[in-house]
Amino acid sequence: xxxxxxxxTQLTQEFAITTRTLRFYExxxxxxxxxxxxxxxxxxxxxxxxxxILRGKRxxxxxxxxxxxxxxxxxxxxxxxxxxxxxxxxxxxRAELLEKRRDIxxxxxxxxxxxxxxxxxxxxxxxxxxxxxxxxxxxxxA
DNA sequence: ATTCTCACA
DNA sequence: TGTGAGAA
Numbered sequence: 001x002x003x004x005x006x007x008x009t010q011l012t013q014e015f016a017i018t019t020r021t022l023r024f025y026e027x028x029x030x031x032x033x034x035x036x037x038x039x040x041x042x043x044x045x046x047x048x049x050x051x052x053i054l055r056g057k058r059x060x061x062x063x064x065x066x067x068x069x070x071x072x073x074x075x076x077x078x079x080x081x082x083x084x085x086x087x088x089x090x091x092x093x094r095a096e097l098l099e100k101r102r103d104i105x106x107x108x109x110x111x112x113x114x115x116x117x118x119x120x121x122x123x124x125x126x127x128x129x130x131x132x133x134x135x136x137x138x139x140x141x142a
Numbered sequence: 143a144t145t146c147t148c149a150c151a
Numbered sequence: 152t153g154t155g156a157g158a159a
Contacts, residue, residue, distance in 0.1 A: 008144075024153060037146055063152070082145080 005034075005041040014118060025053060030067050060093055 008019050025031050026040075030053055033040040042050075049070060056066035069089060071082050122129060 021152090022153060023145085036157090040144090118154080138157095 005043060006047055008033075008040050010041070011042055011047065011050060015050065017054075022050075025050070025063070030063060030070065042112065059113060060097070062119060065089055119123050 006014075008022055011017075012019050012022060022040075026033065031042075031046055031047050031049060033042045035041065050069055053063075053066050055062075056069065061069070069082065069086050084105070119129070
């Protein structure tokens with residue numbers, strides 16, 4: 001089974017990223033493609049790693065977190081250790097998102113309140129919103 | 143076409 | 152977390 005390699009442009013086209021991004025990931029230590037002279041040759045394993053990197057990004061992890069999880073550097077934490085780390089990251093990320101969702105909910109609620117106040121005031125001064133909402137407010141009060 | 147480096151947001 | 156530009 002001959003090793004098939006990918007050029008940088010092949011990968012950028014497949015994953016809709018730029019060559020700059022790919023080199024950037026390499027500079028950050030997330031990828032280490034083989035070289036043929038100056039040219040980068042990405043192995044199927046590199047391609048798989050890239051997939052993992054992009055998935056990590058979709059999930060909102062930083063590149064450094066992703067590099068931890070993929071375990072590219074120095075010591076090998078072992079698969080069990082790696083899975084443990086992954087689960088920790090997932091837990092933390094979930095907490096982050098839940099908090100964000102809560103904050104968004106609070107903001108939406110406050111927007112409702114401000115809007116209600118504005119509509120009420122508009123009704124008081126006898127104005128009408130473009131959507132006729134002020135009159136609706138009056139109808140509801142009637 | 144691909145590489146590197148420096149600057150920049 | 153990337154991008155743009157210039158030079159090789």
